[in-house]
Amino acid sequence: MRKAFLILPLALLTTVPHAQQRKGRVGFVDVQRVVATLPGSSGYLSLSKKVDADLAKKQARIQQLAAKAAATRSAADQQALGHAQRDFLATQKGHQSRLSTAFAPLASKVNAAVASAAKSNGYSVVLDRRIAAQSRLVVYANAQATDLTAAVIKALKK
Numbered sequence: 562m563r564k565a566f567l568i569l570p571l572a573l574l575t576t577v578p579h580a581q582q583r584k585g586r587v588g589f590v591d592v593q594r595v596v597a598t599l600p601g602s603s604g605y606l607s608l609s610k611k612v613d614a615d616l617a618k619k620q621a622r623i624q625q626l627a628a629k630a631a632a633t634r635s636a637a638d639q640q641a642l643g644h645a646q647r648d649f650l651a652t653q654k655g656h657q658s659r660l661s662t663a664f665a666p667l668a669s670k671v672n673a674a675v676a677s678a679a680k681s682n683g684y685s686v687v688l689d690r691r692i693a694a695q696s697r698l699v700v701y702a703n704a705q706a707t708d709l710t711a712a713v714i715k716a717l718k719k
Contacts, residue, residue, distance in 0.1 A: 591690045595674070616656065619648065650702050678715070679709065
């Protein structure tokens with residue numbers, strides 16, 4: 562028992578350096594704004610706007626059908642909702658493929674600029690602001706302290 566009392570303080574001392582290490586910082590980048598500064602990005606940005614509008618329209622339709630199906634509880638309304646959800650997922654998958662293809666020529670430049678800005682500003686994780694907001698991944702972030710968009714645009718111009 563006495564040995565345990567001697568070892569415990571030593572074990573606690575070994576954890577002190579770890580507790581004092583600098584914590585990782587999380588930053589956000591508005592990738593759409595960064596891409597807009599790149600030459601040759603108009604095709605991707607135009608496609609992105611069309612995709613957003615199409616998916617928003619389909620999501621609104623799903624919400625309408627879900628409300629109707631919840632109110633009526635009819636099999637036909639449930640079936641219509643299921644069909645609309647499957648259609649949304651298929652459309653989303655197709656759009657994602659088209660967006661990935663359109664973004665590919667720009668991706669290496671954007672990713673390199675994000676990595677450079679993150680390293681020089683001490684960030685260990687950087688997220689796309691739009692994706693984080695859409696997925697509700699982040700509940701709160703201080704925009705002034707976490708926004709790296711200007712630094713990324715500056716890194717692109719170098």
